[in-house]
Amino acid sequence: MGQKIILLGEDDMEVSEMYKIAFEKGGFRVIQAFNGEEVIKKAKEEAIDIILLDINMPKKDGFDVLKDIAKDETLYITLKNVPILMLSNYSNPQDIEFCMKNGAQDFIIKAEWDPDSIIKRIKRHLKME
Numbered sequence: 001m002g003q004k005i006i007l008l009g010e011d012d013m014e015v016s017e018m019y020k021i022a023f024e025k026g027g028f029r030v031i032q033a034f035n036g037e038e039v040i041k042k043a044k045e046e047a048i049d050i051i052l053l054d055i056n057m058p059k060k061d062g063f064d065v066l067k068d069i070a071k072d073e074t075l076y077i078t079l080k081n082v083p084i085l086m087l088s089n090y091s092n093p094q095d096i097e098f099c100m101k102n103g104a105q106d107f108i109i110k111a112e113w114d115p116d117s118i119i120k121r122i123k124r125h126l127k128m129e
């Protein structure tokens with residue numbers, strides 16, 4: 001099995017770098033996107049295996065990214081088997097419910113999860129363990 005590719009949509013550069021280093025140590029390739037538009041663009045360009053998606057981001061937020069994917073038939077089909085894991089500090093039940101009903105497979109509250117736990121969650125979604 002080749003190296004799995006994570007598309008990491010996170011606008012905070014330091015946070016993004018922190019996760020990137022941790023995920024690379026965990027054996028993944030990481031493609032960074034720093035706003036919602038970049039997430040959409042890179043999801044179209046690269047053969048990614050999983051998306052980690054922040055909500056609060058410039059240009060398009062994580063909610064808009066989910067809506068855009070649902071509206072774009074080609075992209076929707078491309079990402080049919082690509083799990084989307086929200087990675088956010090938004091934690092109110094309505095936000096979580098919105099994401100889970102609109103294409104996300106999981107919702108990770110950033111503050112509660114260390115990178116190693118997130119890797120475990122990623123591997124579970126990719127059926128790697």
Ligand SMILES: [Mg+2]
Nearest residue numbers: 011054056057
């Ligand atoms: Mg953010």
